[in-house]
Amino acid sequence: MNFFLKLSKIDRRFIYLFIALVVVLPLILKPKFPVVVSKPVQDVYDYIEKLPEGSNVLISIDYDAASMPEQQPFLEALLRQLFKNKLKPILIVQWQLGAPLGTMGLEKIAKEMGAEYGKDYINLGYRPGYVAQMVGIGKEIRDFFKVDYKNIPLDSFPMMKNVHNYNDIALLVGLEAGATYLAWIEYAGGRFKQKIALALNAVSAPDAYYFYQSGQIVGLVGGMKGAAEYEVLVDKPDLAVAGMASQSYSHLVIILFIILGNIAYFIEKGMKNKEGGK
């Protein structure tokens, strides 16, 4: 009983240290950890696999550096799949601070897969006013993106010649750290019936499940776990898969702390009640 009481008064810094150890050790020791693919992630993968060669996929970078560990692995895995299937990514950015991350991921994977800029993929960069933009792309993408992120006119790129609005985009994939995805569902999905797949930060993922259940999105990739599943699907395990052992062990430790904390709380409460009774 004393042990639990001592535990309830433990310095929080020991807990931080414990969590740090549980994260560091699996990264170094690399234990084999199975990554089971869930249905919402499999649905995104399958939908993209079925797209005809040459289809355009609009990728919206709606995250910044604070969400990089969760979103960047998925972006890279997604781009590998798109280039392998000869699909054409069109990158746009709704979060200014995410622009370099999107560009970095796109350039890295395009180089790795031998894709050519302007023919196989394009980066349109950031434009302000996302709601107006989402509605406007339904009419003509050039109303908002006359030039790419290097200020080169859109019509000078072969792959953009026949791209005008959502009718020319087979799938929209939103990589989301906040609530921008709601506007994509509301306007691109609701008004223009654009097919949408979402990769959300784990914090936001539970809020998007009802859009998956209602069929408003074709699939859902949630946090680093979802990214790890996608890395397994594209057969290129990377950062997200490497982090899954640490993720799982740290969850176990947190569960253990919650249980111990609750036991200590009830023991303390019981003792106080006893003392009060006397």
Added chain:
Amino acid sequence: MGTTIGVWIAAGLTLFIYSFLYKDNPFYKFAEHLYVGITAGYWIIYTWAYVIQPMLIDPMIKNKEFILIIPAFFGIIMLTRWFPQISWLSRWSIAFTVGMGAGLGVTGAIQGFILPQVQATLVPLTGFNFETFNNFLIIFGVLTTLVYFYFSKEQKGVLRWGSKIGITFIMVAFGASFGYTVMARISLLIGRIYFLLSDWLKVLR
């Protein structure tokens, strides 16, 4: 060489930020202020280079698109909020934004959220299988949660029990959100530690 310096700076700043876990200290404060300053600076430059210059200044000077003076005017008067004597001017811009937002929002919410979500609640309850059970849970969860938020009558009898079940569904949703939040925070820690071990210390290959 440039990459190495960058990695050392990033690693140092990461450690500065994490030093807060021990206790507040000048290293943490330095990293925090640096982050805020750089973000603001980057944001200003980006807005100038990718928004104001290509979307306003260049089209007006190079293409003589003088119609852009109107949105530029509304943008500038938004800044009058800093000057109390003429701050009323900013209301024109705000009125425009609110009007546009409300117009888009009303139709968008009906088309994008209300109708599809109501439709998704009208699910079949025929057959004796797992899908039917799931569909039942969805309908039951929606109805009891709505009962919980029904405040026009005192909650007793059936309403009380419906409300209690409703709050249970809400608590389950909160629990799922909390679980995912823990997962998100640990993911960020993994990302940083992975960076320190691989790019900085070169322990991971």
